[in-house]
Amino acid sequence: MFTFIVRRIFSLFLVLLVAVTASFCLLRLAPGNPFTQGERAITPEQLDAEERKYELDGSLFSQWARYIGVMPNHKKEFSGLLQGDFQPCLKYKDRTVRELIDQTIPVSATLGALALLLATVVGVTLGSFAALKKDKLADAGAMFFALFAVSLPTFVVGPALILIFALWLGWLPVGGWNGVSSLVLPAITLAGPFIAYISRLTRTSMLEVLGQDFIRTARAKGLAEKRVIYRHALKVAILPVVSFVGPLAANLVTGSLVVESVFNLPGMGGFFVNSVLNRDVFLCCGTVVIYCTLLVLLNLVVDVAYKFLDPRITLDE
Amino acid sequence: MSSPASQPGALRRLLKNPKAIAALAVLGLIVLLAIAGPLVFPYAPETTTSAKLTAPSAAHWFGTDLNGRDLFSRVLQGARVSLIVGLCGALISFLIGTTYGLISGYVGGRTDNVMMRLVEVLHSVPRLIIIIVAIFTFAPRLEGFLHEKWPEMKGYAKVLIIILSLGLIEWLSMARIVRGQVLTLKEQQFVLAARALGQSHTRIILRHLLPNLIGVVVVYLTLTIPAVILDESFLSFLGLGISDPQASWGSLLSDGKNAINPIRSYWWLLVFPAAAMSLTLLALNFLGDALRDALDPRARR
Numbered sequence: 001m002f003t004f005i006v007r008r009i010f011s012l013f014l015v016l017l018v019a020v021t022a023s024f025c026l027l028r029l030a031p032g033n034p035f036t037q038g039e040r041a042i043t044p045e046q047l048d049a050e051e052r053k054y055e056l057d058g059s060l061f062s063q064w065a066r067y068i069g070v071m072p073n074h075k076k077e078f079s080g081l082l083q084g085d086f087q088p089c090l091k092y093k094d095r096t097v098r099e100l101i102d103q104t105i106p107v108s109a110t111l112g113a114l115a116l117l118l119a120t121v122v123g124v125t126l127g128s129f130a131a132l133k134k135d136k137l138a139d140a141g142a143m144f145f146a147l148f149a150v151s152l153p154t155f156v157v158g159p160a161l162i163l164i165f166a167l168w169l170g171w172l173p174v175g176g177w178n179g180v181s182s183l184v185l186p187a188i189t190l191a192g193p194f195i196a197y198i199s200r201l202t203r204t205s206m207l208e209v210l211g212q213d214f215i216r217t218a219r220a221k222g223l224a225e226k227r228v229i230y231r232h233a234l235k236v237a238i239l240p241v242v243s244f245v246g247p248l249a250a251n252l253v254t255g256s257l258v259v260e261s262v263f264n265l266p267g268m269g270g271f272f273v274n275s276v277l278n279r280d281v282f283l284c285c286g287t288v289v290i291y292c293t294l295l296v297l298l299n300l301v302v303d304v305a306y307k308f309l310d311p312r313i314t315l316d317e
Numbered sequence: 318m319s320s321p322a323s324q325p326g327a328l329r330r331l332l333k334n335p336k337a338i339a340a341l342a343v344l345g346l347i348v349l350l351a352i353a354g355p356l357v358f359p360y361a362p363e364t365t366t367s368a369k370l371t372a373p374s375a376a377h378w379f380g381t382d383l384n385g386r387d388l389f390s391r392v393l394q395g396a397r398v399s400l401i402v403g404l405c406g407a408l409i410s411f412l413i414g415t416t417y418g419l420i421s422g423y424v425g426g427r428t429d430n431v432m433m434r435l436v437e438v439l440h441s442v443p444r445l446i447i448i449i450v451a452i453f454t455f456a457p458r459l460e461g462f463l464h465e466k467w468p469e470m471k472g473y474a475k476v477l478i479i480i481l482s483l484g485l486i487e488w489l490s491m492a493r494i495v496r497g498q499v500l501t502l503k504e505q506q507f508v509l510a511a512r513a514l515g516q517s518h519t520r521i522i523l524r525h526l527l528p529n530l531i532g533v534v535v536v537y538l539t540l541t542i543p544a545v546i547l548d549e550s551f552l553s554f555l556g557l558g559i560s561d562p563q564a565s566w567g568s569l570l571s572d573g574k575n576a577i578n579p580i581r582s583y584w585w586l587l588v589f590p591a592a593a594m595s596l597t598l599l600a601l602n603f604l605g606d607a608l609r610d611a612l613d614p615r616a617r618r
Contacts, residue, residue, distance in 0.1 A: 019441040026442070030450040031457065147606070151598035153547055153567075155554050156591045159574045163584065258554060262574070273555065276449050284446065292441060 001307075005300065012296040017068075019292045020081065020285050024064055027281045028056070034090035034279045054090060056281070067285070081289065087282040091274070097286035100271055105290070107177060108267035111259070112252035114187040119194035120245060126195065127202025127241075128234060134207060142199065149196035158189045158262035175264035186263045190256050194248060198241055206237040235309055242309065246302035250295040327532070330611040337607035343600040347593075351396035373585050380585040382572065388585065391564045392593050398565040399546050399594065402480055406545035409484025411538050414491025415530070419522060421492065422499030433496070436489050444486055448548075451482040452557055475559055479552060483545050491537055498533055502526055532612035539605035543598040550594065566594040 035050040036042055042050075051057040055066045055073050065071035067087070069080025079085045086097035130142040165185060166174040173182045209215065210233055218228045257269035268287060275283035331337050373380040379388035421432040439447070459481075460474045502508060503526070511521050550567025552558035554574075559565040573587035 015441055018438050022438060022442045023446050026446055026450045030453050032453060147599055147602050148595070151543065151595045151602060152591070153550050153554075153570065153594070155551075155574055156570055156587065156595075159587060160591070163587075258551070272443070273445060276446050277555075288443065288446075291443065295441075 001304075005304075008296070008300045008303075012293065015296055016289060016292050019288050020068070021064060023285050023288045024067060024281055025060060027276070027279050027284055028060055028063060030279060032279050034281065054087070054282075067282075081285075086286045086289075089283050090280045091278045091283070097283050100283065101268070101286055101290060104266060104268040104271055107265055108260070108269065109253050111183055111186055111190065111265065111267065112249070114183055115190035115194070116245070116249050116252050118187055118191040119198055119248075120241070122191070123195045123198025124202050124234075124238065124241060127199035128206050128229065128237070130199065130203045131206035131210065131237075132229065139203075143203070146196040146199045149192045152192070154189050154192065154256065154258045155262055157192055158185070158259060161185045161189060162262070175262070177265050182263075186259050186265060189262070190252065190259045194252075198244065201240050201244055202237060205240045206233060209233045209237040239306060239310060242305055243302055246298045247295060249298045250291060253294055327611050331607060334607045334610065336603050337611070340600040340603035340607065343596060344604065347396060347597055347600070348400065350393060351400055354390075354393035354396075379589040380583075382586060388569075388589055391569060392566070392590055395564040395566045395569050395590060396593060396597075398476060398559055398563065399549060399567065400597070402476060402483070402549045402565065403542040403546040405480045406483040406487060406549075407538055407541040409480065410487035410491055410541055410545070411534065413484070414488035415495050415534060417488065418492040418495025418497075419499055419526065419530075422496040423503060423518070423522060423526065425500075425503075429496070433493075436492055439489055447486050448482050448552070449557065451485060452478055452552075455481060475563070479549055479558060483548050487541055487545060487548070491534070491541070494533060494537055495530060498530055499526060502529055536605055536609045536612060539601060539608055543601045546594070546598060566590050570594065 033047065033051075035047060048057065052074070056063050062071060066073045067080050069078050069082035069085070072078055080087075086101070088096045089100060092100070126142050126146070130139040133139045133142075162174055162185065165172050172185055175186075176182055215228060215233055218232045219225075223232075257273045259265070260267040260269045268290070271283060272287040274280070275287065379392060382388055382391065417432065417436075421429045455478050456474070459478055463474050508521060508525055511525050516524075546566070549558055549565060550570055553565060553567030554571045556571075558571075559568045561568070569590035570587065573583075573590055576583040576586040
């Protein structure tokens with residue numbers, strides 16, 4: 001178990017290195033540059049000066065090495081990711097990447113956590129319910145709803161919910177970032193498609209588990225049906241859901257651009273997309289670092305959770 | 318595992334499934350409307366009139382938009398673009414994914430290892446970076462190329478770029494799935510027998526492996542089409558997709574979303590494109606489900 005976790009932490013650095021390198025190179029090789037403000041073109045001399053100032057001059061390799069922090073910069077210092085320096089933003093020049101991330105993470109994380117909770121609870125409930133009523137109307141209804149939810153893009157669900165609950169009924173605010181009530185609609189919008197995935201996953205896996213011997217044994221020894229389902233079946237049936245939720249959580253917490261922009265929330269998703277559009281390498285790679293770290297750590301949590309849910313699983317490969 | 322290709326009656330099972338029939342009927346109707354619609358209906362999608370933002374009526378079934386264009390015609394035109402993008406994007410991802418997965422799984426060993434690490438690397442980079450970089454890299458070149466060689470196709474440059482970029486990003490899961498299947502298939506006796514008989518690798522791949530992969534691949538292809546359509550609508554939402562005067566469901570939806578405001582809600586601009594798109598995606602997802610049921614050997618019980 002211990003060696004497993006250590007090995008995973010080590011692989012985190014490998015994944016981080018690969019993802020940051022790939023993002024960095026892609027953005028630097030793509031046409032365009034982060035220094036053009038608006039429509040006004042800048043002269044090659046200005047561009048050279050800007051690139052030199054931000055250590056983005058010279059070969060791609062040396063740019064990358066200075067950003068990572070394995071090569072000294074013009075001031076003869078090592079100042080890169082390895083030293084914990086995320087660099088300034090290239091587009092919003094008075095702010096550093098660190099500041100922006102610190103400001104946006106709480107918004108995205110709160111929204112993401114809320115959506116994750118909603119998706120898991122509703123999804124698992126709906127899925128188990130459908131599995132218990134297999135081939136009955138309720139099952140068909142639940143699964144139809146699930147497919148329907150995957151078939152709607154979030155930027156349609158968002159405005160539709162605003163239209164109904166904020167503008168017509170006036171129950172909830174239209175958008176913005178103030179209090180829990182302003183997070184209800186965004187969380188529902190964000191969770192929608194994942195409720196669908198999770199409920200389908202739960203249903204399939206529940207049906208498989210219900211056909212297994214240990215369930216028959218549990219029933220045969222006279223356990224109440226509720227206990228059979230919630231204590232015995234669900235514990236195993238939830239495994240595929242757990243492994244789906246890991247990467248999903250990383251996605252949700254780092255923010256969904258669409259939901260944030262529809263509801264006017266100052267989260268990380270919007271900054272990430274703009275950083276790509278603006279070729280702001282530093283901001284983009286900064287968000288990639290956060291995203292990959294979350295992804296690997298949450299996957300680790302998932303694997304450890306697996307072990308506790310199903311003792312048959314051993315972690316050492 | 319029994320092989321899907323050798324399952325007689327997969328098609329019959331599919332056609333017995335009411336879900337599949339309904340999905341096929343809906344899809345058929347939408348495709349028919351998309352192809353024939355613009356020829357039959359009276360308003361050209363690009364014609365602007367003075368009847369701006371009128372609610373649905375007998376003259377304009379779905380109402381009109383900000384420029385007085387008939388929304389019904391726009392939705393039909395959007396159907397053409399969205400369906401083509403979905404279909405072609407999925408086909409590209411299918412071609413790359415299947416070839417890649419086949420080679421990786423069949424050759425195995427170190428090649429397999431390297432090829433799968435590459436897939437993992439591409440997976441770890443957020444998709445959006447790759448898509449946007451691909452669009453910005455391809456767009457000027459393709460437009461230049463079309464301008465020189467094929468001027469009448471120039472208006473379609475954007476559509477082609479989106480198809481290419483989405484096709485080039487969506488193949489990763491397909492490659493993984495195909496590789497996994499090939500790994501189990503190639504250890505089975507009929508493949509070993511074919512090899513013992515001295516058949517060439519090409520022949521084994523084409524005659525023995527490929528037919529057995531069709532089931533999985535077809536199911537996944539049906540599910541990739543809606544994914545690509547959704548991706549395109551997301552790009553349109555960002556303003557990177559199809560732009561005026563052309564229309565896709567995504568671009569219509571993103572216009573419609575902007576028409577929802579506290580003062581006046583032009584609901585029809587959002588509702589009708591949303592309905593068209595979700596109906597299509599719903600039908601495709603249903604079809605994918607039904608195909609899986611029909612091809613899944615375990616479902617034969």
